[in-house]
Amino acid sequence: MNTKIILKKRPSETITEDLFQNINDEIDEIRDNHFLVEVEYVSVDPAMRGWISDVGNYSEPVNINSTMRSFGVGKIIFSKSKNFKVNEYVVGWLGWQKFSVVDENKIQLKIDPKSAPLSKNLGILGLNGITAYAGLIDICKPKKNDVVLVTTAAGSVGSAVGQLAKIYGCRTIGLTSSDKKVAMCKSKFGYDEVINYKEENDLSNSLKKIAPNGIDCFFDNVGGTQFDAVMENLNIKARIVICGTIGMSSFPIPLGPRVNRTLLIKRAKIEGFLVLDYFNKYKEIYNKLLKWYIQGKLVSEEDISDGLESAPGSLVKILNGLNLGKQLVKL
Numbered sequence: 313m314n315t316k317i318i319l320k321k322r323p324s325e326t327i328t329e330d331l332f333q334n335i336n337d338e339i340d341e342i343r344d345n346h347f348l349v350e351v352e353y354v355s356v357d358p359a360m361r362g363w364i365s366d367v368g369n370y371s372e373p374v375n376i377n378s379t380m381r382s383f384g385v386g387k388i389i390f391s392k393s394k395n396f397k398v399n400e401y402v403v404g405w406l407g408w409q410k411f412s413v414v415d416e417n418k419i420q421l422k423i424d425p426k427s428a429p430l431s432k433n434l435g436i437l438g439l440n441g442i443t444a445y446a447g448l449i450d451i452c453k454p455k456k457n458d459v460v461l462v463t464t465a466a467g468s469v470g471s472a473v474g475q476l477a478k479i480y481g482c483r484t485i486g487l488t489s490s491d492k493k494v495a496m497c498k499s500k501f502g503y504d505e506v507i508n509y510k511e512e513n514d515l516s517n518s519l520k521k522i523a524p525n526g527i528d529c530f531f532d533n534v535g536g537t538q539f540d541a542v543m544e545n546l547n548i549k550a551r552i553v554i555c556g557t558i559g560m561s562s563f564p565i566p567l568g569p570r571v572n573r574t575l576l577i578k579r580a581k582i583e584g585f586l587v588l589d590y591f592n593k594y595k596e597i598y599n600k601l602l603k604w605y606i607q608g609k610l611v612s613e614e615d616i617s618d619g620l621e622s623a624p625g626s627l628v629k630i631l632n633g634l635n636l637g638k639q640l641v642k643l
């Protein structure tokens with residue numbers, strides 16, 4: 313028998329635990345080229361807010377009464393595939409469930425469990441680390457001594473961006489929502505400056521004081537008023553990457569300042585991206601991240617809840633900014 317969490321209904325404005333239901337079900341049939349994975353950790357991601365809603369997005373919404381879509385890591389315990397063998401470990405689209413029947417199209421990577429703790433393959437060495445690398449290194453193209461500003465600086469993507477920027481010789485500024493997270497950003501992730509944006513009356517002016525020459529790379533995960541304040545502090549030739557919009561409602565899209573003149577005057581570039589477009593480079597980027605992880609240059613904080621049934625509550629938690637590090641569920 314399997315235990316899984318299914319989506320019961322679509323959200324209205326806020327995400328609540330009662331959108332989901334924990335059920336027992338038979339394990340799916342294992343057809344040719346498929347294999348059975350015993351899932352050990354599943355990921356909880358802000359993107360899930362979009363995946364369960366039927367507002368237009370980059371992927372089809374999760375169907376009602378289907379297993380909740382998620383990344384996971386686990387061990388193959390039965391296989392009808394030539395390429396995936398029993399006792400191998402995989403990372404991929406395993407879903408919020410204890411046992412997942414998949415074929416190789418659902419798998420991003422086979423991993424060696426001796427290289428790093430399994431859970432790291434969902435955060436700093438997984439989707440979040442790959443996202444940080446793609447957005448910062450491929451799109452912002454940081455140069456030594458650039459000033460890099462990161463929103464959700466203490467979070468899973470944000471903390472990786474801050475550390476990658478330091479590896480590339482940049483000065484880093486983080487924005488986050490509590491003094492505890494500020495302390496973590498400084499002591500653990502090596503940010504040069506961190507601002508608790510909730511305590512700021514005039515964020516734009518505070519940024520002006522700590523970055524008088526302006527921001528060269530802006531890695532944005534939130535949108536909204538933090539975005540507006542940073543846009544008032546760009547350096548000439550700034551690169552802005554739109555990674556997430558967790559601070560904005562998806563519908564209706566809130567109105568904000570028009571950035572046309574800012575981009576013109578600063579000769580700045582702005583670009584959105586999806587990590588899904590980097591899946592063909594997953595292994596290449598993973599190997600770079602793993603090297604820095606082993607050298608101790610990339611560290612991460614994890615917020616792990618226990619038991620599959622805690623997954624919906626963990627999603628509500630991250631959407632309220634209450635997680636301290638990568639949000640995971642241990643099965």
Ligand SMILES: NC(=O)c1ccc[n+]([C@@H]2O[C@H](COP(=O)([O-])OP(=O)(O)OC[C@H]3O[C@@H](n4cnc5c(N)ncnc54)[C@H](OP(=O)(O)O)[C@@H]3O)[C@@H](O)[C@H]2O)c1
Nearest residue numbers: 464467468469488489533555556557558559586587631633
């Ligand atoms: N483009 C892509 O392909 C891609 C891939 C993965 C993730 N992302 C995006 O990257 C961002 C970070 O994801 P993550 O997995 O690393 O999560 P995370 O940062 O570990 O956790 C989410 C954080 O978002 C902030 N937050 C939550 N609600 C907010 C609100 N209403 N307004 C402003 N901030 C809020 C909180 O940080 P503070 O306490 O610091 O405010 C919270 O801790 C998200 O926007 C996500 O959608 C994009």
